[in-house]
Amino acid sequence: MAAEALPARRLAWGGIVGEAAAAAGVALALALPLIGFRTVETNAALGIETRFGWVAATVAAVFVGRLLLALLRSLHLHRKSVTRPTSPQPSPPPGAERERPVEREGEVGGRRFRAFSPTWIGALGIAFAVALPFLPFSSRYLVDLATTVVIYVMLGWGLNVVVGLAGLLDLGYVAFYAVGAYSFALLAQRFGLSFWQGLPMAGLLAAAFGLALGFPVLRLRGDYLAIVTLGFGEIVRLVLLNWVPVTNGPAGIADVPRPSFFGLPFERHAPPGGTTFAEFFHVPFNPGQRIVFLYYVILALALLTNAVTLRLRRLPIGRAWEALREDEIACRALGINPTLVKLSAFSIGAMLGGFAGAFFATRQGFISPESFTFIESATILAIVVLGGMGSQLGVVLAAVVLVCLPEFGRAFAEFRMLLFGAAMVAIMVWRPRGLVARRAPSLRLAGRDGAR
Amino acid sequence: MAYFLQQLINGLTLGSIYGLIAIGYTMVYGIIGMINFAHGEIYMIGAFVALITFLVLGVVGVSYVPLALLVMLLATMLFTAAYGWTVERLAYRPLRHSFRLAPLISAIGMSIFLQNYVQLLQGARVKALPPIVHGGFTLMQSDGFSVEVSWLQIGILALTLALMAGFSLVISATPLGRAQRACEQDMTMAALLGIDVDRTISTAFVIGAALAAVAGLMVTLYYGVIDFFIGFLAGIKAFTAAVLGGIGSLPGAMLGGLLIGLIEAFWSGYFSVEYKDVAVFVILVLVLIFRPTGLLGRPEVEKV
Amino acid sequence: MRPPLLEVEHLSMRFGGLLAVDDLSFAARAGEITAIIGPNGAGKTTVFNCLTGFYRPSIGRLTLHRGGRRHLLERLDGFRIARDAGVARTFQNIRLFAGMSVLENLLVAQHAPLMRASLYSIAGLLGLPGFRRAERAAVAKARDWLARIDLLARADDPAGSLPYGAQRRLEIARALCTGPALLCLDEPAAGLNARESAELNRLLLAIRAELGIGVLLIEHDMSVVMGISDQVVVLDYGRKIASGPPADVRRDPVVIKAYLGEEADEELPPDIARDLAGRG
Incomplete structure (x- = not known):
């Protein structure tokens, strides 16, 4: 969270690729046993089939997805940091954290749906x-x-x-x-x-x-x-x-x-x-x-x-x-x-x-x-x-x-x-x-x- | 008497399995105060990973049983722990400061997702596995009824004891355990003192998932039949065990697990198999109403 | 002398090994502002939590006299203390219904009379005139309070979107909408700036003068305490170390010592001396 709060002026490619690689690694661990193998019933006994192609596809999808997500996020932050350099928000008083999500949701919902009653x-x-x-x-x-x-x-x-x-x-x-x-x-x-x-x-x-x-x-x-x-x-x-x-x-x-x-x-x-x-x-x-x-x-x-x-x-x-x-x-x-x-x-x-x-x-x-x-x-x-x-x-x-x-x-x-x-x-x-x-x-x- | 002894042994075996799952509930609850509804599904995934590892070992040609069991144990713990970690990272961490019901609903969503995920990938049919660990011995014989103890039951009890001992050591004597206990007391303060709270919470999920994976492995070996829906009932029962022992208390989770296993075994043995699950739910409700802190739990002081 | 509204006798509260409140006795009168002060951790909020039913005291008797009846607070459920005995409170970390509108917050506070008027929702479902009248009266009461606390323009906004000072005022108004005999305020001036704090003083004095109810106040801001309270009770480590009119209490050497520690002598740092002396 702390890292995301800092405005990224330049895209930190190393970090982004590293994150995506880590996500892909986790995806591999998740996909290998359950996607990579499938239990099949062959005449009364359990057998097993492999689907390594699916695993590769999953891992690739996660890698690309994570990369895109990180890119979007840093671009978004970049734009925000240009339009609003440092938002002079006063630090919220204790107990105010609870309220914020409500307020934000109301605002977003309100803007989008006011047109249709x-x-x-x-x-x-x-x-x-x-x-x-x-x-x-x-x-x-x-x-x-x-x-x-x-x-x-x-x-x-x-x-x-x-x-x-x-x-x-x-x-x-x-x-x-x-x-x-x-x-x-x-x-x-x-x-x-x-x-x-x-x-x-x-x-x-x-x-x-x-x-x-x-x-x-x-x-x-x-x-x-x-x-x-x-x-x-x-x-x-x-x-x-x-x-x-x-x-x-x-x-x-x-x-x-x-x-x-x-x-x-x-x-x-x-x-x-x-x-x-x-x-x-x-x-x-x-x-x-x-x-x-x-x-x-x-x-x-x-x-x-x-x-x-x-x-x-x-x-x-x-x-x-x-x-x-x-x-x-x-x-x-x-x-x-x-x-x-x-x-x-x-x-x-x-x-x-x-x-x-x-x-x-x-x-x-x-x-x-x-x-x-x-x-x-x-x-x-x-x-x-x-x-x-x-x-x-x-x-x-x-x-x-x-x-x-x-x-x-x-x-x-x-x-x-x-x-x-x-x-x-x-x-x-x-x-x-x-x-x-x-x-x-x-x-x-x-x-x-x-x-x- | 012999019949009683047999139910006792069966109950202890079952109770070990529930206890191992219950630890995951109680650890997570102790630190972030939420019920991880998806934990039963993690256990179910553990059972599937165990089954798949076994089948893969068969294809590869590993036929030496102790080696196969060891590989199954390690692989199951490792892969299932990855699921535990991911669930926390995706479904719970972003919600840590969201409104009250959000993490609960997210957990339910995760649970539905994982059930259907396994069902789609591995099929909805019940998977049956031939017994791997054979044999046992007759403990005693009376009134024409012999009390059988299988090697597998001995193995399950021994492994549970070993894991519990190791786990207690980790919690009481390592920096990791200290961080866990500190976060349980006061997460904000722990963070101020330089404890990586995110990592500590992740670790709790990973350890909980690894122990649930062991339970999944045991169930696969012990009953030999699993399907994608086993996590639901086992999850509720293990949660009941955690509440009965006192949620947040680690020895309590193990004690509660054993008690639930015994209750279930004796109920099926002496009353009716059909209503054994009802008995467990009734216990859950009674404990929550009359002693919400459980047997070994600390009373909770409401912060106003 | 008016009869006491609230009598606290030998109140003790123990959490495990910690004695948070130790044999505390005091009385609060209707039409007076009684302040409870003390260093952090002295047990002030614990006293409030015992009074309002969130904790069950380990020992002690808490009696509230209202309309010729005695209510033994230590035996009542929290919601009965508010509804029957008429003890309303605010919270140190504001507890508004953040997603609901400002007006709705004040209507929820009038739940009990409105519920009776709606015949437990039956008359309300049918839209009978008796209920409509009661609802109009409740809205009128809420509107009066909103005018008093200067929030009329924001009546239909979510309470959570108000600025901090306004939230504090709204919480006080909400407590008053329950029609209490005793109002317990837990650090109402915390986080307010000097102007808001002065406004709060005026509001509390007006409440005392117009409604004639008792006010119990936990406060750190000495300008508020010394400026408006009629009586001050000083706690330290859960025990009462002094009580009396503010002028006496602020000269009490025991109090000064409790605030500044054992080593400090008569020599006070100038800003604290000024705070203790207050402005009123």
């Missing part, structure tokens, strides 16, 4: 989402894909309350998704509840799970909380897998009821004494009708989630969440009960996850523990992080990218999580508050003067 983008996006099934290029496949996207948007928004607003790192969010899905499936199976009766129950049960888990662990430091939620997600999966009498174990639960349109089912043939959606509205039966209906159900759920979240953010509880994320100690000194505030965020996030889970169950018609692995939690977290924690719009963008990426081909599907993992690291290093993060205050003084 989030409200307008949001309105356009909603209009597009509502019109989607009726657009000329629309198809059954597209609506189905869009449904998946909106499920992840909803999960992302739910987790955003916990991670983005309250600053609690929940690595087991999938547990609440699973609790919602299984609650609905079991309630429907055992007590014959319909989707619309089961949905609120599933949300409430997930929230109750959130409370039960959160109450003991939310006093813990942030990183302990992360690992406990990670463990909790795994416990839920293991219980679903092994508690066969109730959950039917790895075989899962089939025949989860489909939602009806105010009591009108989407079936070809009406149940005895009933009417189907198609008969009632005198339209020909088409299996696509249910797909479109499911899409609208999740879209409505997601939009409701968004409306409630945005509203909560402007209420005292939402401000307390954000304050807690910024500084828990200061919150305590202001008379805010941190455990209670965290618990509210945690259980609201859990409830939203539960709703999404119930929808997932009804859409698939079949659920098994396989759908609720850690990878799922990681995916949802990646959506929230890449979208810029706390940004509702960012979550949508990230969910679209993440869900649609595999559709572009097998290679994208395989590399998706690799890329997302790398992107999570890169974003934390490069712009820790996320891509779209520009926080607007929950309440402005300036606007109010004229309004009231």
Whole structure:
């Protein structure tokens, strides 16, 4: 760091090449065992193949990359040192370091995104989402894909309350998704509840799970909380897998009821004494009708989630969440009960996850523990992080990218999580508050003067 | 009794492996106060490097087992340590003064990345390895049940003890160890006194990764089956071990590892195999709630 | 004589082998400014941390009289001390919600009444008039304070972007927005220049005069301490070595010795003598 702070007037070629060579050396050590050799199964025994060409390519790429990076950096420094010889910045007072990244992020984000108002983008996006099934290029496949996207948007928004607003790192969010899905499936199976009766129950049960888990662990430091939620997600999966009498174990639960349109089912043939959606509205039966209906159900759920979240953010509880994320100690000194505030965020996030889970169950018609692995939690977290924690719009963008990426081909599907993992690291290093993060205050003084 | 003894031996073996991984968590936590979520993945990489080294030795034609084991040990430690160093350099060092959640999220990202990296390069299938170290002896026999101790188990326990002894010596008696301990106490002050803090932190990652690599090697030899996902569970369990022993305490990590290994062995032996992982998580939660400083940890005073 | 607002009796705080505060007793009154001074490491901030619930004292009783009720602070959780007993504090290294706006900082401080008005968010979600009224009142209160500390123009900026002196003022305003009975200020003048420091003096005197609350002050800047405090408590190695009106304390030979070390006699270096003598 100290060396970088000095303005490089001339390029120090020796140093730069040396650095690049060192990086290439490390790359060689990294690449040799895992890239250079590949284990292969040859008739029941393990064999090995070599791929030294890949190693050479990796090492060369790292060398060139590091060289370019160093060149860019020194050119950048050089230019800065010309335009601004010595920035006469006063040494920051102690405690000011914490504030600086926020300030800088706000500035950068502000400059770039001021041109597009989030409200307008949001309105356009909603209009597009509502019109989607009726657009000329629309198809059954597209609506189905869009449904998946909106499920992840909803999960992302739910987790955003916990991670983005309250600053609690929940690595087991999938547990609440699973609790919602299984609650609905079991309630429907055992007590014959319909989707619309089961949905609120599933949300409430997930929230109750959130409370039960959160109450003991939310006093813990942030990183302990992360690992406990990670463990909790795994416990839920293991219980679903092994508690066969109730959950039917790895075989899962089939025949989860489909939602009806105010009591009108989407079936070809009406149940005895009933009417189907198609008969009632005198339209020909088409299996696509249910797909479109499911899409609208999740879209409505997601939009409701968004409306409630945005509203909560402007209420005292939402401000307390954000304050807690910024500084828990200061919150305590202001008379805010941190455990209670965290618990509210945690259980609201859990409830939203539960709703999404119930929808997932009804859409698939079949659920098994396989759908609720850690990878799922990681995916949802990646959506929230890449979208810029706390940004509702960012979550949508990230969910679209993440869900649609595999559709572009097998290679994208395989590399998706690799890329997302790398992107999570890169974003934390490069712009820790996320891509779209520009926080607007929950309440402005300036606007109010004229309004009231 | 015999059954108990057998579980005890199995538990100690397993516990040694957890303990070696737990040291990596606790060292990093002691110095920079963060949980290195990617550490389980480092262990998984260690297991893969061990497997690949073994296969390469087979191709080259090294058939003398002690020599092969020694080469595997050294190669695994070396190459895995390089991963440990790189993870710190790329994913954590730039974030040292960033906001609270940044290093944690970066670590999760790194963990996802490494899992998929190994999966893509080495395939998603489970890798099975024929046993390399054969044999053992019967310790005792009663009620028609014989207590078997394999040479491999003896080897694992002995190597763990040797590594622990060497490691304690390094921490207590070398300049490197002094620097580690100084950074644990007060990083700013250590830097003012001329300790290269960056290098000290890097060293902690390198040592932690090398020990996790040994654990990976042991698991490859002991169970003979590995895949790209083994780091996840082992990571959580080793972390539980570190917390149980008192995070930040090195003897605590080893003690916690042994306890977790024993708990797992006895739980599977006497209750149910299905819920052995649940048992470990429940212990983690209980320890965090009722005794967050663990068995040997120091209480943390909140700085206001 | 007014009754004491805060009574500290036999307070001791031990960290392992270190006795940071040793059998400290004093009282602070409403409508007075009580300063706690002492060399670095004398245990001043530890006293604050005990008072505000961040540490649980090893021994001692901390009683706060508010509205005819006695609150035993050593038994309360930190957030209850602030919410129920009405003890507000600032921090030596400013702890604002840096990413939130200046106005939001002051609204968070009014969390408890706003939460009640929003019926734990239910009325707030529905946008009921009762909550809107409460919110307007809270904003009005915040606006008054912003006008007082001269930050009205920056109400919607992130608190972290304010200059240092403004951050200190904002932190004090935020503490006052909780409607406290006792305000604890941990080195409010640290890092301020002479003009800002004088402004701070005026602000504290105004708080004392208008709100009639008690102020507890840790400070190194003797011009602040001597200028505005009604009572001074001097700590050294965790023990109280002197207390009384500032005029008496600054002539106390024990205090002078504690500040200058054992060897120093009556001979003070001129700048320190001037500091101790103060300007008020």
